[in-house]
Amino acid sequence: MSxxxxxxxxxxxxxxxxxxADRAVQxxxxxxxxxxELVGGECSYWACMPSKALLRAPSALRAARDVAGARExxxxxxxxxxxxxxRDGITxxxxxxxxxxxxxGAGIELVRGHAxxxxxxxxxxxxxxxxxxxxxxxxxxVIATGSAALxxxxxxxxxxxxxxxxxxTSAEAVPDSLAIIGGGVVAAExxxxxxxxxxTVTLIVRSRLLGSMEPFAADLVAASLADAGVDIRTGxxxxxxxxxxxxxxxxxxxxxxxxxxxxxLVATGRxxxxxxxxxxxxxxAPGEWLDVDDTMLVRGTDWLYAVGDVNGRSLLTHQGKxxxxxxxxxxxxxxxxxxxxxxxxxxxxxxxxHAAVPQVTFxxxxxxxxxxxxxxxxxxxxxTRVLDYDLASVAGASVYADDYRGRARAVVDEDRGxxxxxxxxxxxxxxxxxxxxxxxxxxxxxxxxWHAVPAYPTVxxxxxxxxEAYGRPxx
Numbered sequence: 001m002s003x004x005x006x007x008x009x010x011x012x013x014x015x016x017x018x019x020x021a022d023r024a025v026q027x028x029x030x031x032x033x034x035x036x037e038l039v040g041g042e043c044s045y046w047a048c049m050p051s052k053a054l055l056r057a058p059s060a061l062r063a064a065r066d067v068a069g070a071r072e073x074x075x076x077x078x079x080x081x082x083x084x085x086x087r088d089g090i091t092x093x094x095x096x097x098x099x100x101x102x103x104x105g106a107g108i109e110l111v112r113g114h115a116x117x118x119x120x121x122x123x124x125x126x127x128x129x130x131x132x133x134x135x136x137x138x139x140x141x142v143i144a145t146g147s148a149a150l151x152x153x154x155x156x157x158x159x160x161x162x163x164x165x166x167x168x169t170s171a172e173a174v175p176d177s178l179a180i181i182g183g184g185v186v187a188a189e190x191x192x193x194x195x196x197x198x199x200t201v202t203l204i205v206r207s208r209l210l211g212s213m214e215p216f217a218a219d220l221v222a223a224s225l226a227d228a229g230v231d232i233r234t235g236x237x238x239x240x241x242x243x244x245x246x247x248x249x250x251x252x253x254x255x256x257x258x259x260x261x262x263x264x265l266v267a268t269g270r271x272x273x274x275x276x277x278x279x280x281x282x283x284x285a286p287g288e289w290l291d292v293d294d295t296m297l298v299r300g301t302d303w304l305y306a307v308g309d310v311n312g313r314s315l316l317t318h319q320g321k322x323x324x325x326x327x328x329x330x331x332x333x334x335x336x337x338x339x340x341x342x343x344x345x346x347x348x349x350x351x352x353x354h355a356a357v358p359q360v361t362f363x364x365x366x367x368x369x370x371x372x373x374x375x376x377x378x379x380x381x382x383x384t385r386v387l388d389y390d391l392a393s394v395a396g397a398s399v400y401a402d403d404y405r406g407r408a409r410a411v412v413d414e415d416r417g418x419x420x421x422x423x424x425x426x427x428x429x430x431x432x433x434x435x436x437x438x439x440x441x442x443x444x445x446x447x448x449x450w451h452a453v454p455a456y457p458t459v460x461x462x463x464x465x466x467x468e469a470y471g472r473p474x475x
Contacts, residue, residue: 003134006032008331009123010142011115011277013103014041015317016308017144019324020331021108024140027332032109032135034125039099039110042146043317045091050169051189053087055362058196062364063427066401080174080197087169094170116278117141121303123278139335140303142327143290144320145277147270147309152181156241160249162264165190174199175262179251181238182267183209185361188221190265192363195228202231202259204238204251210361214374214423216388216407217367221425224364233259272310294349295342296327305331313353323350355380355420358437360430365406368433371421371440374411383414387466391426394465395457401427406459410436410466418443424462432460447473 008024010017013035024031038045061078064070092098103110113127121137149164151157162181163171168190174197180187183205195201203209203225209232210218222232233253240252241264248260275287282304284290289312291299296311298304307327308320330348333340341347361367377384391397391406398404406426413420422436439449450467454460 003136004032005136005138006030006109007138007335008032008140008142009034009135009137010144011123012041012144012146012273012308012310013039013099013110014144014146014308015043016146016320016324017041017142018099018103018108019321020142020144020305020307020328021103022106023325023328024331025107027329027336029139029332029335031107032111033103034111034113034115034123034135036112036114038094039096039103044096044099045094046166046169048317050087050091051165051186051193052362053090054083054169054193055189057083057086058193059362059364059428063401066403066427068402078196078198083197084172091170111135114276116276117281118278119281137303140305140331142296142305142307142331143274143277143279143298143310144307144324145273145310147272147315149266150269150271151266152238152268154238154241157238157264157266160241160243160264162241162249162266164266168194168265168267176200177248177261178202178263178265179204179249179259179261180265180267181251182265182269183207183211183234184267184269185210185359187265187267188225188361188363190267191225191230192228195225195230196364200231200261201229202233202261204236204253204259205232205234206237208234210367212373213361213367213369214409216409217369217423217425220365220405220407221361221363221367228364233257270309270315272312274310294326294351294353295330295340296323296350297330313350314357316357316359319350319353319357322352326350352441356437356441358433360433362430365426366429367423367425368429369421369423370433370437371419372411373421373423374409377411377413377420382420384420385412385414385470386410387412387469389462389465389469391424391429391459391462394459394461396459396461397426399457400459408432408462408466412446412470416443417445417447419446419449426459429459432462435460435463446470 007029008031010021010033013033021031021033113125125133177200179202236253243249251259272289290306292311296305309315344351358370387410392404409423411421419439
């Protein structure tokens with residue numbers, strides 16, 4: 001078995017692993033990245049990009065129908081086949097040739113195969129043809145293998161061959177009916193997409209839809225899904241499943257009812273891809289999330305890092321890439337004996353993971369949020385004031401759409417006079433989010449925000465309405 005040595009070895013060539021490797025190379029480290037599937041990872045081929053491609057056409061059609069003049073020009077229905085073709089183009093037909101070229105241009109070596117840790121700073125790669133290669137890291141190994149869909153332990157569920165999020169985003173055809181188990185972001189987004197494609201959709205939600213978000217956001221999304229024909233069953237769960245050959249799957253629910261559907265999508269959570277990485281060789285538990293400090297160093301080691309979904313801190317691509325930039329830089333700094341900036345908001349830490357995470361849910365309406373919800377802020381012991389505003393009341397909304405519906409909430413830390421959370425719900429509110437992210441991360445005092453004047457007429461004028469509700473500072 002051949003053996004190669006590098007400064008840094010990265011396991012997983014998704015967006016997160018690519019960013020770690022790139023920052024390490026820019027720090028002067030020889031770096032290799034190991035991948036057993038497609039370079040570019042989950043986000044490029046089965047998650048962020050294809051899912052948003054599926055959702056964009058229904059959103060654009062809705063936007064046109066919301067404005068008189070444009071509405072009259074819309075003479076047809078959604079072309080689902082064209083939507084799927086566009087999705088295929090965005091995923092490059094599941095070819096990673098372009099991503100491999102990027103690695104080469106960035107000076108990152110690629111080894112294809114399955115990686116397993118064999119000891120401290122050592123691992124073994126098994127390629128598709130069975131060839132084995134040993135890799136040794138002089139300074140660090142980085143695990144960036146992401147997460148996989150979690151299949152609940154429900155009798156008969158595996159036998160109905162349910163879809164995971166990968167199947168939903170890569171489907172070649174739309175089923176007549178789709179039952180979705182789960183109430184999180186994936187469940188809500190795929191219910192939005194497949195209802196727009198003409199499928200009969202049922203959502204089975206154990207507690208409430210979008211449970212981690214502000215309740216008003218979940219309510220607005222639920223109302224919109226119901227208007228689109230989605231049957232939302234809340235407070236129930238699947239207790240048994242079955243499918244006869246060539247027939248619909250049948251889901252038996254805890255309230256005694258049953259649902260039949262051509263396909264079943266399981267969207268009940270994620271599990272870390274650590275089960276078959278050999279982490280037990282270095283004293284860690286296979287199949288578990290990897291516990292890290294804010295520099296992404298796995299606790300109890302001085303050489304192993306875990307970045308992105310696999311550490312369980314924030315299962316979002318942009319947060320994983322944020323972690324990756326910090327990790328790549330700190331690995332290079334430690335290897336070169338340079339100073340490490342590991343104070344909060346330093347160059348080598350992922351401080352934002354704790355209470356400043358932005359997220360967009362691309363339902364109709366969209367939900368864009370940053371930081372703490374009102375409940376989370378109260379639970380954290382903050383003395384807060386909540387500012388709510390009807391987005392339809394700003395002038396920009398009346399220009400944007402004839403029947404604009406939306407709402408925005410700001411959560412203010414009264415003791416510091418800064419924003420600690422914001423949620424926007426409405427058409428295309430994703431582009432409102434970064435201003436709020438800057439305000440939260442920068443801890444911009446509300447009295448200074450009075451000088452950040454929103455352009456008129458835009459939906460961003462909600463910032464002025466929040467400030468007016470809060471009260472202008474007085475001498």
